[in-house]
Amino acid sequence: MPDTVKHVGTPAESQLSLLPLLTLDCIILGFHEDQLRVLLLRWKGTQEWSLPGGPVRKDESVDAAAHRILKERTGLDQIFLQQFHVFGDVKRYEREEIREKLKHVVDPEKWYERAVSIGYYALVDYSKVTPMPDAFTEECQWWDIQEIPPLLFDHNHMIDAALRALRMQLSWQPIGYNLLPDQFTMPELQRLYEMILGRTLDPRNFQRKILALGIVDRLEARRKGGAHKAPYLYQFNKARYEALLTEGNLSFS
């Protein structure tokens, strides 16, 4: 964790080693208290929020840059990361307005004229994340996906696009495997799918389907301590899950 910050640097000191005009932004998704959440950053001295992101260095691949940024913001290595779109419009944002808002953080002279940004979404285990701001920001926090405020740049649009991509790729990506802790209950898994799909599912049909796929194993233990009947705990059966995903056979209808 201590060595995450040294990568950041000020714009001045690292400018020379960056790929010009190419940045990336990450939609980091977690799941907590039955809600999908996104990690957002608040810029120093403002109430303005944005997605975590940054430039690509000359000596690293684009994917490596995404992993670096993820590591810096969450403390996690080995994150599930998926490129989903390139945002390449000429005027991706109202430059003047944003320059003005952030002038005490970023020297307005140093703004790129234009930047093409590669969008990634990341699926992380909420409970393992330690949110950390970067050099330009002073707060890094989870936001409920339903309650995202207006963000800087085109970042609201990026989040929408990421969720659409995630939905489309639901049957090809190890969604549950990455978003849930090692052990979880069937209702938790169901609500995760419901959040992503944006509709409710029948618990009997859901359980039958998941069990028939064989992607989870029921454990002996139940989750104790909550009010109400103690639910069974499950674990993903990784081998089985990956076998099905390579065939794209995890569709939900």
Place this chain on the structure above:
Amino acid sequence: MPDTVKHVGTPAESQLSLLPLLTLDCIILGFHEDQLRVLLLRWKGTQEWSLPGGPVRKDESVDAAAHRILKERTGLDQIFLQQFHVFGDVKRYEREEIREKLKHVVDPEKWYERAVSIGYYALVDYSKVTPMPDAFTEECQWWDIQEIPPLLFDHNHMIDAALRALRMQLSWQPIGYNLLPDQFTMPELQRLYEMILGRTLDPRNFQRKILALGIVDRLEARRKGGAHKAPYLYQFNKARYEALLTEGNLSFS
């Protein structure tokens, strides 16, 4: 057609107005004689082939650049184009070897140190395309997807990735609508799906499914002139097709 060439320009004259280090490459797919085909370019004075592509200009969006390049190579406007991946490795190709091979076409001093390339696939009606080489190449030709030669850069890898993306998006994209001519037969449509999926389908089940979806209308006429029994002609029912696609309900199993 005459005004497609004026966009090309030599590297020298247009260098200043380009986004540095950002290029794109297009996998242009057509369907002819029961085969999926890709449009490739042969570099001047060599036997080396590559995908059509090029840099992004400072005053155009990335998507606009892709449409421009498509128009230049095929003569077609309004092409179906889909971004599918960013190729961002530091060493995407063996620079030295390729510089050497192409030194009589591109001044080795002018090679970028590194370029990040955005991959697009395009689905076109083979019969409407007029292949046209660009400023660096002298031949533009369709190649059977099964018989692609070793290409420059990482372009063989790009084609593989495009086909994987196409397969994954089969139930969300208007594949047939863009790859087939206005009128087509059921066996043609079936073989298109077979080519993309890489396996054979049962003709009875295929026909039943397509007709049940209602995405095509059978015409009065049959295709005459071939040997053997004359097949019915069909047309896409565009409205119905798009309605199903927005729900992702065109899966093939």
Place this chain on the structure above:
DNA sequence: CCAAAAGTGTTAAAGCTACACCCATGT
């Protein structure tokens, strides 16, 4: 008349949808 491709129907199995009640636990 022969070879090659087009066109079609049936049956069994699997998967999907819809639906309602009892159980366990903490307060």
Place this chain on the structure above:
DNA sequence: ACATGGGTGTAGCTTTAACACTTTTGG
């Protein structure tokens, strides 16, 4: 004891997979 959420079975319907023969046409 009650409120809350967890857990399960069944019946009807739809969808899928597997399978083979007849028709048309040109050569």
